Amino acid sequence: MDSTKASGETAINMPESKSTKAKTVVYATTKATPLPQGGGWKRGVAIFDFILRICALVAALAATTTMGTTDQTLPFFTQFFQFQASYDDLPTFTFFVVANAIASGYLVLSLPFSIVGIVRPQAAGIKLLLLILDTVLVAFTTAAAASAAAIVYLAHNGNSNTNWLAICQQFNDFCQRVSGAVVASFIAAVIFIFLVVLSAVALRRH
Amino acid sequence: MAGLELGAKDSGSAESRVHRGVAVLDFILRLVALIATLASAIAMGTTDESLPFFTQFIRFRAKYNDLPTFTFFVVANSIVSAYLVLSLALSIFHIIRSGAQSSRVVLIFFDTGMLALLTAGASAAAAIVYLAHKGNTRTNWFAICQQFNSFCERISGSLIGSFGGIIVFILLILMSAVTLSRRH
Numbered sequence: 001m002d003s004t005k006a007s008g009e010t011a012i013n014m015p016e017s018k019s020t021k022a023k024t025v026v027y028a029t030t031k032a033t034p035l036p037q038g039g040g041w042k043r044g045v046a047i048f049d050f051i052l053r054i055c056a057l058v059a060a061l062a063a064t065t066t067m068g069t070t071d072q073t074l075p076f077f078t079q080f081f082q083f084q085a086s087y088d089d090l091p092t093f094t095f096f097v098v099a100n101a102i103a104s105g106y107l108v109l110s111l112p113f114s115i116v117g118i119v120r121p122q123a124a125g126i127k128l129l130l131l132i133l134d135t136v137l138v139a140f141t142t143a144a145a146a147s148a149a150a151i152v153y154l155a156h157n158g159n160s161n162t163n164w165l166a167i168c169q170q171f172n173d174f175c176q177r178v179s180g181a182v183v184a185s186f187i188a189a190v191i192f193i194f195l196v197v198l199s200a201v202a203l204r205r206h
Numbered sequence: 207m208a209g210l211e212l213g214a215k216d217s218g219s220a221e222s223r224v225h226r227g228v229a230v231l232d233f234i235l236r237l238v239a240l241i242a243t244l245a246s247a248i249a250m251g252t253t254d255e256s257l258p259f260f261t262q263f264i265r266f267r268a269k270y271n272d273l274p275t276f277t278f279f280v281v282a283n284s285i286v287s288a289y290l291v292l293s294l295a296l297s298i299f300h301i302i303r304s305g306a307q308s309s310r311v312v313l314i315f316f317d318t319g320m321l322a323l324l325t326a327g328a329s330a331a332a333a334i335v336y337l338a339h340k341g342n343t344r345t346n347w348f349a350i351c352q353q354f355n356s357f358c359e360r361i362s363g364s365l366i367g368s369f370g371g372i373i374v375f376i377l378l379i380l381m382s383a384v385t386l387s388r389r390h
Contacts, residue, residue: 164345165345165346
C-alpha cells in the first residue's frame with residue numbers, strides 16, 4: 001500500500017475511507033517515524049529527567065562539601081571532651097561523604113546519557129540502564145543519609161540508657177552543618193526516587 | 207503484517223512465556239523479601255537482655271526501644287512486610303495478565319518508596335550497631351556491646367535480613383523495568 005511509503009501525516013487520512021484494518025496499518029507505519037505527539041511527550045519527560053538530575057547533582061554536591069568541610073575547634077578545653085570536631089571523627093560521616101561523592105560522580109556521568117535520551121526519545125536501552133543504576137543509587141544515597149541522620153539524632157539528643165552524651169550542646173556549629181548536609185542528602189535521595197519513577201513511566205511502550 | 211504489528215495480547219507466545227516466568231520469579235522474590243523483613247522485625251523487636259549484676263554507671267537491661275533508631279527499624283520493617291503482603295496480590299495479577307503496563311509502573315513506584323524506607327531503617331540501625339560495637343573515643347560514646355553480648359548479637363543479626371530484603375527489592379524493580387521495556 002502507498003501509505004507504507006508515505007510519511008505519518010498523510011497516512012492519517014486513511015481511516016476516514018477504509019475499515020478499521022487501515023487504522024492498524026496507520027499505527028504500524030508510524031512506528032518507523034515517531035508520532036509528533038508521542039515523541040513530544042517522551043521528549044518532555046526526558047527533559048524533565050535531565051533537569052531533575054541537575055537538581056540531584058546540586059543537592060549531592062552540597063551534602064558532600066558541607067559535611068567534608070566541617071571543622072570546629074572550641075576555644076576552651078575540658079578534660080572530658082575533645083575540643084575539636086570534624087567529620088572524620090565518626091566513621092559514619094566518612095561513609096556519608098564518600099557515598100555522596102560517588103552519587104555526585106554518577107550524576108555527572110549520567111548527564112550525557114540523559115541528553116541522548118532527550119535527543120532520541122525511543123532509545124529504551126539507555127533509559128533502562130539509567131533506571132537500574134538510579135535504583136542502586138536510591139539505596140546507596142538513602143543508606144548514607146539515614147545512617148548519618150541516626151548519628152546526628154544521637155548527637156542532638158544523646159541517650160540516657162546507653163550513657164551517650166549529646167555532643168551538640170558543645171559543638172553547635174558542627175551540629176548545624178552536619179544536620180544541613182543530612183537534609184541535602186535526603187533531598188538527593190527523594191529526587192533519585194522521582195528519577196526512577198520517571199524512567200519507568202517513559203519506558204512504557206504503547 | 208498488520209496482525210503482527212498490532213501488538214495483540216498473544217503476540218509471540220515465547221514473549222509472553224518469558225514475561226510469565228519473570229512474573230512468577232517476581233512473586234517468589236516477594237515471598238523471600240517478606241520472610242526476610244518479617245524475621246528482621248521480629249528479631250529486633252524481641253530483644254530483651256538483663257544483666258545479672260548492677261553497676262552505678264550502666265543500666266542493667268537492654269531492649270530495642272531504648273534506642274529510637276531501633277524503634278524506627280522495627281516500624282520500617284513492619285511497614286515493608288505489610289506492603290509485601292499486599293503487593294503479592296498485584297504480583298499474582300501480573301502472572302495472569304502479562305500485558306499490564308500501568309499497574310507495573312504503580313508497582314515500581316511503590317517498590318522504590320519501600321526500598322527507600324527499608325534502606326533508611328536498615329542503615330540507621332547499622333550506624334547505631336556499629337557504634338554499639340566500637341564506641342567512639344572522640345565523642346566519649348561507650349561501646350555497650352562489651353556488656354550486652356546477647357543483645358548485640360541479636361541486633362547485628364537482624365540487620366542481615368533487612369539488607370537481604372534491600373537486594374531483593376532492587377532485583378524486583380529491575381525485573382519490572384525490564385518487563386516494561388520489552389513489550390512489543
